[in-house]
Amino acid sequence: MKRLSTGIWADKGGIRSSVEDEGGTIAGRLRGLVPVIGFAMAVPLLHLVLRVAGTEYCLTQLTMAAYYAIVVTGLGLLMGYAGQVSLGHGAFFALGGYTTAVLTTHDFSKWKAATGWLQEAHIMVARQDLYGNQLVTVTPWAAFFAAMAVAMIAGCLIGYPALRLRGHYLAMATLGFGLIVAKLLVGSNLTGAADGLNGVPEWILMPGLVVSGKVPVRVQNYYLACGLLLVVLVLLRNTVQSRVGRALKSIHDGEKAANSMGINTAAYKLKVFLLSAALAAAAGVFFTHYTAGIGPSEAGALKSLRYVALAAAGGMSNLWGVAIVSLALNYFSLRGWFGTYDNAVFGALLILIISLAPAGPLQPAAAWLRRRGWWRNAQSSHHGTP
Amino acid sequence: MALLETETLRKSFGGLLAVDGVSFKVEVGQITSLIGPNGAGKTTLFNLVTGLLPPDRGTVRFKDQSVTGWKPHQIARAGMSRTFQNPSLFGRMNVLENVMVGRHCCSDSGFWGCALRLPSQKREEQRIRAASLEELDFVGLAYLASFPASALTFGQRRMVELARALATEPEMLLLDEPASGLNTSEKRELGDLIIRVRKRGVTILLVEHDMSMVMGLSDSVVVLHNGAKIAEGTPVEIQNDEKVVRVYLGGEVENVAAG
């Protein structure tokens, strides 16, 4: 078999090193650390800039944007790596948030028989609401686990049958699922109908660390949200650069061949769907405690589609790109930069990015930088279009 | 001893009977070839054996257990690996990663292990990498390890696909027309490679149109025509079989001449 001419070697200079990059060499490992350190340094730097500029209140929107970025990053894993579309991820965010909100604000004192031992087990707690009424509610930690359980059950119910479908059928099934969840939330009094729920208490994660939107803990919450996002990014980065990540990518590229290589494609698709649903639900729980409430628009189709738009804008199979783009755009949106054109901006973004740069706008930019020899990135060299 | 054994396998698509009651055996350590004119049902038979299609009737036995109705990934794990007529590499990965996918069967880190980079997962990853590089070296393409799979020539894809199939450590390898689209020197290399694979103790089932390759390599040949088995025997027996010659004279004269 003929060897390829050296011309190709020269062209794809960045690729040659990628085998070692993801392997165990020290240089490769250091290069893997660059985005992690960069992110870890950018977070306090941004804080410092806002502080100097006297606009520390912007941290609130950054915190919210970081929680949304967790949803979008999980969606990027699902769509960019495993190639499975979900147009209903807002529903998982909402299921997480609403379950928490209902459990931590609903008064269970009527269930006298049960609440006693539940309080002893620290699953329920007696507390006062904003107006001084005495309530017995579920503790935030217990509500968190309940929320995750609800999201996982919903994920199985929709994921198991839906992931056997392809292309537009899967897209429609997930869209339909999102719409059902949204309708049920708006239609039910338990979830506060069109007003949603508010008065969700703060969540004391551990002594000294509390999830709450109150001004004194604003800085703490900013670091918590960004820290969580960073942890999610590192864990997902590890996942995609492993046996599991290769299995996911192989499903995207050729399901039949992947299956013939011994990969249980159905199980992997369901697992990655559940993983991204779990990330969305967890983000929803944190978000709900942070904003002390949640409304039905979080479950709406427009939210789900916005997540897809953001994942596409970040390049889908580029986790760091997805996180940064969604962090930035959600921040601008929450600050009201797009005014009444908010949804239009995301709609236009979907059209422009997908039709002009389906691999995301960062990809061509990175390629340009690499051509100039300014930047080498193992990840972007061989993950093509989603 | 028969490693693979099918009994009266049958598959129809709508009104078309693609495989009609085929029974054949593949002996351990041998190279068995499956030949027949186009549309004889060879690829369908392959898909039935490897679980990509469920048979309408009949059984597939592998290593003395019935694998009828098993999913492809279960059959792969049982030790049967295959290549496709059109090499189906994963275009989003580089060559080495493609082969590493083949090691999936022989490794077991899950989502948690991979996400947390547990020590056991790291060790396993190194083993996967080393074994995959070895397989690439075996087919002579280690120097392409870091190339994107989409940048390879057709012949190179064939070889990488073979390396990927070998990476599953199969007891049996099914090759679907491995020589089609290759030039003469590539075909010779492929023939050598198949013999080296057999030397590793891997049993081989081959679907092939290139008669000189089939007759040169095979220990035994099975001939299909219109979905049914019409002959089975050593290459010499097959070449002198009247029925086979008649079928081939109707269809592919050149190939017989070449054989």
Added chain:
Amino acid sequence: MGTGDLALQYLLSGITKGSIYAVVAIGFNLIYSATGVLNLAQGEFIMLGGMVAVTLAHYVPLPVAVAGAVLVVTLVGCLLEWSLFRRLPNHSVLHLIIVTIGVSIVIQEASLHIWDEKVRSLPYFTGNEVSSIHLLGAAISPQVLWVLGTITVAVVALHGFLKYTLTGRAMRACSANPEAAMLAGINIRNMRTLSFGLSAGLGALAGCVISPITMTHYEMGAPLAIKGFAAAILGGLGNPMGAVAGGLLVGVLEAVSVSRMPAAYNDVAAFVVLLLVLFVRPHGIFGLPSGQAVREH
């Protein structure tokens, strides 16, 4: 009024709404067969038709306004294909769906800015909101007859166009086998533009006739698109007559669920049925399980 009459009333309202879903579903099928694009912006054509007609009706007589609206929206459909989808030949199915969703959002937001969030409607074509015709014991608004009549005529005309005219046959040839059609000298690009134009125009017409009953609102498109898609799936994607049956079925189902369940949940039943059909018979109730494209084995 007896239960039988009540049932008839529900049936009629279901058929009226269902006929709109059928139009959306036919639009889906037209574009899908000709281009492979699943156009989720289909519902926006209905909304645009209503909106443009309402605006035009201020200046010109109603029939002219309706004709004008159909013309304008047809042009919008053609323009969409010409400016966008024609330029995305190598994009995956998923990408194309996402693009149509983007188009849907942009059209919706543009309408919000051109018009506003107020609910509008065309006047009743004949009579007014209280006039009714009694038929078999049910009271029917004359507008319902307008809807059913117009849509029946439009669908029959479309059917005739596809079956008997040269252009219509060329269009069907394109969807059956694009390469062969191209070799036969058919301009595939024009056929694709035409398919967008036709389904946009058809949608606009439906949007006009339904406007007096359901009103026109900038957000009405998305739910219509989803229910229309449900109808198309029920009837089997790509099967135009199946789309009619699917649309009516979704409409009746919705009417029944409205009568049985709290109003807030009125769309839930339709979506649950959509999911069940997708999971159990993705090739549709009337379709045949032809391909493995829908579901892996």
